[in-house]
Each structure stands twice: as C-alpha cells, then as structure tokens.
Amino acid sequence: MRIVARRGLTVSLAGAPIQEVGADPVASHVGVMGADYPVMRTELLVEEGQSVEPGTALFRDRNRPRIVVTSPVFGEVEQISIGHRRRLSALTIALGEDSGGEPIRFPPGQAATPAGLRTFLLESGLWPALRTRPFERIPDPDGVADALFITAIDTAPHAPDPRIVLADRAEDFARGVEALTLLTEGPLFVCQDSGPALLEGLPERVSLVRFAGAHPAGLVGTHIARLRPVDGQGTVWHIGYQDVAALGRALASGKLDPVRTIAISGPGLRSARLVRAPLGVDLHGLLRSEITAGAKRIISGPILSGRESRYLARYHQQVTVLDRVEPRRRHWLLGALRQAAAPAPFIPTQALEQSFGPNLPLVPLLRALSIEDAQTCERLGCKALAEEDLALASYASGGSTDFGARLRAVLDRIEEPA
Amino acid sequence: MIRGLYHRDTVGWLIAAAVLPVLAATVVEQGVPALERMGLTLVVVLVWQAVFLWVRAQPASATALVTAIAVGVLAPGDFAVWQIVLAVSFGTVIGEQIFGGWGRNIINVGVATLAFLYFAFPETLHEGAGPLVAAACIPGALLLLATGILAPAVLLASAVGAGVVTLGLDQNPVELVVNGSLVFGLVFLVCDPVASAATRGGRWVFGLLAGGLIALFAFADAGSDVPHAVVFAALLASLFAPLIDAAVIALSSSLRRRRHG
Numbered sequence: 001m002r003i004v005a006r007r008g009l010t011v012s013l014a015g016a017p018i019q020e021v022g023a024d025p026v027a028s029h030v031g032v033m034g035a036d037y038p039v040m041r042t043e044l045l046v047e048e049g050q051s052v053e054p055g056t057a058l059f060r061d062r063n064r065p066r067i068v069v070t071s072p073v074f075g076e077v078e079q080i081s082i083g084h085r086r087r088l089s090a091l092t093i094a095l096g097e098d099s100g101g102e103p104i105r106f107p108p109g110q111a112a113t114p115a116g117l118r119t120f121l122l123e124s125g126l127w128p129a130l131r132t133r134p135f136e137r138i139p140d141p142d143g144v145a146d147a148l149f150i151t152a153i154d155t156a157p158h159a160p161d162p163r164i165v166l167a168d169r170a171e172d173f174a175r176g177v178e179a180l181t182l183l184t185e186g187p188l189f190v191c192q193d194s195g196p197a198l199l200e201g202l203p204e205r206v207s208l209v210r211f212a213g214a215h216p217a218g219l220v221g222t223h224i225a226r227l228r229p230v231d232g233q234g235t236v237w238h239i240g241y242q243d244v245a246a247l248g249r250a251l252a253s254g255k256l257d258p259v260r261t262i263a264i265s266g267p268g269l270r271s272a273r274l275v276r277a278p279l280g281v282d283l284h285g286l287l288r289s290e291i292t293a294g295a296k297r298i299i300s301g302p303i304l305s306g307r308e309s310r311y312l313a314r315y316h317q318q319v320t321v322l323d324r325v326e327p328r329r330r331h332w333l334l335g336a337l338r339q340a341a342a343p344a345p346f347i348p349t350q351a352l353e354q355s356f357g358p359n360l361p362l363v364p365l366l367r368a369l370s371i372e373d374a375q376t377c378e379r380l381g382c383k384a385l386a387e388e389d390l391a392l393a394s395y396a397s398g399g400s401t402d403f404g405a406r407l408r409a410v411l412d413r414i415e416e417p418a
Numbered sequence: 419m420i421r422g423l424y425h426r427d428t429v430g431w432l433i434a435a436a437v438l439p440v441l442a443a444t445v446v447e448q449g450v451p452a453l454e455r456m457g458l459t460l461v462v463v464l465v466w467q468a469v470f471l472w473v474r475a476q477p478a479s480a481t482a483l484v485t486a487i488a489v490g491v492l493a494p495g496d497f498a499v500w501q502i503v504l505a506v507s508f509g510t511v512i513g514e515q516i517f518g519g520w521g522r523n524i525i526n527v528g529v530a531t532l533a534f535l536y537f538a539f540p541e542t543l544h545e546g547a548g549p550l551v552a553a554a555c556i557p558g559a560l561l562l563l564a565t566g567i568l569a570p571a572v573l574l575a576s577a578v579g580a581g582v583v584t585l586g587l588d589q590n591p592v593e594l595v596v597n598g599s600l601v602f603g604l605v606f607l608v609c610d611p612v613a614s615a616a617t618r619g620g621r622w623v624f625g626l627l628a629g630g631l632i633a634l635f636a637f638a639d640a641g642s643d644v645p646h647a648v649v650f651a652a653l654l655a656s657l658f659a660p661l662i663d664a665a666v667i668a669l670s671s672s673l674r675r676r677r678h679g
Contacts, residue, residue, distance in 0.1 A: 229674060336471070336475070342475065344425065344426040344427075344477060344521065345426060345518065345519065345520070345521025345522045346426065346521065347424065347426055347429040347430075347520075347521055347567075347611055347612060348611050348612065348616050349424055349429060349566055349567045349568075349569075349611050350566045350567065350568060350569045350570065350611075351423070351424055351565075351566030351567070352424065353569070353618070354566065359670075361616070361617045361618075361663070361666070361667050361670070363616035363617065364616060364617065364663060364667060367616075379671075380667065381671070394422060395422035395423065396422060396423055396424055397422065397424060397425075398422050398423070398424050398425030398426055398427075398428065398429075399422030399425070400425065400426070
C-alpha cells in the first residue's frame with residue numbers, strides 16, 4: 001500500500017548530516033532520564049557505586065513492577081538524582097570495562113509464545129520501547145493492542161535514514177518484526193518511505209505501507225490516523241525501527257543490544273554524520289571534539305520536538321547542535337511594544353494547515369489547546385496525538401505557544417480520573 | 419526549540435505589505451480625500467491599540483493598515499471627521515480589542531467599522547472603486563498565496579460562489595472582476611485568515627457563502643451598491659463561520675466513526 005501525504009512542510013536548517021555511518025566518537029557516561037518515563041513512579045534497584053552490565057535492572061515501576069529499565073552498558077552507577085515528588089530525575093553510569101564474568105542472558109527460547117515474548121521484553125528492559133496511542137504511554141504488561149505500528153520512516157529535519165541504519169541489520173529487523181506478531185492478534189503495519197521494501201517475505205498479518213511526502217508524513221501519529229484511528233475507542237501500540245532491530249538481535253544472541261545509530265547534525269558541528277552510540281549516551285562528552293567554537297545548545301531529538309538535554313533521550317534517534325544565541329537586552333518599553341507577557345494568539349494561515357498530518361480539525365484543536373479546554377480537545381480527537389504531532393504546528397504558528405506541552409497537560413487531565 | 423515561522427507579527431506585516439499597492443491605487447483614483455480618510459483611520463486604530471497595550475498588555479498589530487485602507491477603498495463618501503472617528507473606534511474596540519486583539523477576534527475590524535458607517539450614516543452615498551484598485555489587489559493576493567497565509571480554498575470558493583450567483587441572476591460576471599471594491603473586499607476582508615472558517619471543508623462552504631452573498635446583495639437588491647454588498651456579505655459570512663466549522667466537525671467525526679467503527 002502507498003499513501004501520499006499531500007500536506008507537509010520542509011524546515012530548512014544548516015548542517016544536514018551525511019547519511020553514512022562515520023567514525024564513532026567515544027563517550028564516557030550514559031544517563032537514564034526520568035523525563036523519558038513521565039508517569040512512572042520509580043523504585044530504584046541499584047545504588048550509587050554499584051557495578052552494572054547490559055541488562056542489569058536499574059529501576060522498575062512501582063505500580064507495574066514487571067516494567068523495568070535496564071542498564072545499556074558496563075560500568076558503575078555514578079549518580080542518582082531524585083527530583084520533585086520523589087521521582088527519578090536522572091541516573092548516570094560511568095562507562096567501564098567488561099568484568100569478564102558470566103554476562104546476563106535472556107533466554108530467547110522462551111520468546112516463542114505470546115506470554116514468553118512479553119516476559120522476554122519485560123525482563124530485558126525492551127518493553128518501554130513500546131508505547132500506546134491514545135496517551136503515548138508505556139503499555140500495560142497484560143495490555144491488548146488492536147494493531148501494532150512499526151515506524152521505519154523518519155521525516156524529521158536531519159533525521160537518520162532508516163534505510164542506511166538498517167542496511168546491515170536486515171536480518172535482525174526481520175526477526176524482530178516476526179517476533180512482534182506474537183504481541184497482538186490484530187494487524188501489524190510496517191511504515192516506511194516510498195523506496196524499495198525494507199522487509200522481504202512478510203509474515204502473516206504484517207503489511208508494508210509506504211508513506212511519501214514531507215514531514216509530518218513520517219510521524220506515527222500520521223500513520224495511525226490514516227490506517228487505524230484511535231480517537232473513538234481501541235488502543236494501538238507503536239515501536240521504532242531501531243528498537244525492533246535491537247529486539248531481533250537480542251533474540252538471536254540472548255544479550256541486550258544497546259547500540260543505536262544516531263544522526264549528529266546542525267549548524268554547530270564540524271562534520272555532521274551518523275554515529276553509533278549506546279542508549280542514553282552523554283551528549284556533552286560525545287560531541288566535545290565535534291562542535292565548532294562558541295556557546296552551543298545541544299538538543300536531543302529533532303529540532304522541532306527535541307529538548308535540550310545532556311543525555312540522549314530514550315526515544316530519540318538524533319542530536320541537533322545549534323549556536324546559543326543569548327536574547328538581547330532591550331529597553332522595557334520597546335520590549336513591551338514588541339511582545340506581551342501572554343503568548344501571542346496564533347493566526348490560522350494556510351501554512352499552519354499544511355503542518356499537520358492527521359485529518360483532524362487543526363485550528364479548532366489549537367484554539368481549544370490554547371485555553372486548555374480538555375473536553376473540546378477530547379471531542380476533536382486529541383487523544384490520538386502526541387507532542388511530536390503538534391511540534392510542526394508550534395513552529396508554523398510562530399513558536400510563541402508550545403502546543404505539544406499544552407497537549408500533554410490536557411492529556412494528563414483526561415487520563416487522570418481513569 | 420527554534421523560533422518558528424509565521425509569528426503573529428510576521429503575518430501582520432506581510433498582510434500590511436500586500437495591501438500597500440491598493441493604497442497607491444486608491445490615492446490615484448480618489449485623490450487627497452482618500453489619503454486623509456485613511457490617515458485618520460490609521461491614527462484612531464493605533465490610539466486604541468496603544469490604549470489596550472497599556473491597559474491589558476495586548477500587543478499591537480500591523481493590520482491597522484488594512485483597516486485604514488479598507489475605509490479608504492470602501493467608504494469613499496463625504497464623511498465628517500467625528501463620524502469616521504466614531505465608526506473606527508467602534509470597529510476596532512468592539513470588533514477586535516475586547517476579544518483580545520488581532521488573532522482572537524471573530525470579525526474583521528474593517529468590516530465592523532464599515533458596517534457601522536453604513537448603518538449609522540445611511541444618507542452618505544458611495545461609489546465603488548474602479549479597475550485600477552482591482553488590479554492593485556492582485557500582487558498582494560499573489561504574495562499572500564505564495565507565502566501560505568491566504569487559504570486558496572476560501573479565495574477560489576468565494577470567486578466561484580460570486581460567479582455562480584451572478585450568472586443565476588442573469589448578470590454579467592465581468593462587472594465583478596473590474597470592480598475594485600469587490601476584489602479588495604474578497605481578498606482582504608472575506609479571506610481574512612482569522613475571521614474566516616477554520617476547518618478544511620468549512621473553508622469551501624464559507625467561501626461559497628460569502629461570494630454568493632456578495633453577488634446576491636449587489637445584484638438582487640436595488641437598494642445596495644457594491645461596497646455595501648461586500649461588507650455585509652463579509653460580516654454575515656464571518657458570523658456564520660463558527661457554525662460552519664461546528665457543522666463540518668460534527669459531520670466529519672460521524673463519518674469517521676461510521677467508517678472505522
């Protein structure tokens with residue numbers, strides 16, 4: 001099946017990456033950020049100074065204790081910082097050498113049944129790679145998905161090309177997709193670009209869907225809206241292509257594969273390219289020898305929906321480096337004339353309409369989000385969306401209101417009573 | 419993470435730039451009185467914007483220029499200064515500022531101002547603007563279409579609506595194309611992105627309604643001329659825009675529910 005997204009915007013930004021895996025810079029730390037697990041009430045399973053290896057459980061969800069987050073690397077837990085409401089803020093690990101002992105193995109044999117696969121994913125810490133729509137949360141270990149979306153396309157500015165990333169991992173990817181058919185009784189959609197098929201010999205219930213067009217054609221929110229909308233009822237899960245390939249490799253070797261291929265790009269870099277780095281890599285350390293002179297902003301994720309962060313976020317495949325521009329000081333009266341304290345209203349231009357993939361009424365939705373009217377937002381179908389789906393709309397409306405953050409606040413309010 | 423495109427100020431300045439050729443054409447067609455009228459309107463709008471900036475921290479916008487030129491093009495009658503001051507004050511305060519400034523209003527300021535002028539002082543006669551103004555609207559319309567501000571659906575649908583109703587009334591559609599008041603009203607008042615319908619389907623319905631009403635008012639009712647027709651059509655269509663949007667949303671969500679269960 002081929003779907004052409006007629007809407008879309010191209011965001012121009014200097015420093016596009018060469019789509020080749022270049023020399024890997026070396027990092028000394030990795031970090032697990034609490035911000036990647038927003039509703040999780042964490043229960044720590046390690047302490048500072050403890051040695052860990054790939055697959056060591058670092059913490060688990062107090063409410064759903066089968067969901068654990070595991071260490072991606074060998075090393076020593078350096079610092080655990082707890083934020084407000086006793087939630088985990090960050091856990092950092094100093095990279096170390098393989099101690100040479102017996103490595104942690106997750107027997108792939110058990111993953112041949114639906115229940116066994118769930119146990120495999122949960123114990124190895126790969127389960128959090130899955131997320132649900134509505135609400136964009138980590139699914140329940142016993143949850144049921146009506147469909148599963150595997151996103152093997154990335155149209156964000158400067159994103160790595162999945163075709164290059166998967167070039168030498170075709171077998172792992174295919175194995176991962178085949179295993180995931182055990183997770184759901186419903187259909188599986190592998191969404192890719194309009195080039196040659198990424199997957200030969202499709203397993204049962206798996207269909208390959210090609211999406212063509214500019215960003216947001218590659219966002220899973222766009223795919224779900226076209227193929228299996230969830231605004232009324234039902235739940236779909238989705239997972240990114242690199243996590244599927246990592247699952248495939250783990251199923252072959254029994255060991256956790258923490259390495260991801262990420263794009264480092266942006267105007268503040270010497271050579272923008274693809275590099276391999278572990279999950280949660282320390283970006284300051286990784287990019288120290290790569291950036292040009294001057295103050296920089298290091299953004300984990302695409303420029304539209306990423307966030308300034310020291311460590312690579314769990315679901316991001318790219319890092320964008322911008323020059324840091326300090327706001328100029330101006331006279332208070334001139335400042336007041338230029339900009340009010342309240343965010344400026346957005347003007348519903350045609351370009352704004354172009355910035356949104358799903359076939360939902362965007363302008364009424366943004367107006368409802370501007371005043372955080374949860375009831376209207378729900379009626380307009382906001383439950384099927386996530387922050388990233390509105391990132392381009394925030395950009396195309398001048399950026400004075402972060403509609404993604406508003407959406408998250410509204411979703412939290414809708415979710416709370418349940 | 420980056421300052422986006424199409425900030426409210428950017429859009430405001432682009433619309434103001436698009437309307438500048440019309441300013442020149444109006445001065446050429448109508449002479450100095452038009453310039454005085456437009457200058458007075460601009461000053462009054464800016465004063466009210468400053469008042470609301472001071473009192474309620476509402477940022478000003480460059481669309482004051484559109485209001486000024488709308489009064490210049492569509493109210494060429496003989497008005498006293500106090501009449502224009504009163505009408506523009508009503509238009510900008512009740513039409514826009516009390517809702518929170520440009521971007522939160524439901525009707526265009528120019529439309530509110532002109533409707534007030536026409537209703538309050540009906541004895542003043544108006545003549546429509548000529549083909550020069552109509553031609554001067556074209557570069558602005560192209561600029562706004564190319565920069566992605568104007569919705570092509572509204573422009574196209576309103577032209578179609580006006581043409582169909584004109585033919586239905588056995589009139590000559592060429593009269594519409596050479597009429598400066600009508601072309602100006604279509605591009606800058608009916609297609610105002612803030613006051614028009616905001617859903618994809620709604621934009622077509624809105625455009626057809628506005629265009630059809632313009633032709634209906636201009637030709638069917640002998641008592642009203644083209645400036646009246648344009649302003650009242652734009653006013654009615656803007657007031658219907660929320661209803662059109664609500665209907666389109668209800669219809670599309672029920673269709674989606676039927677298709678996907």
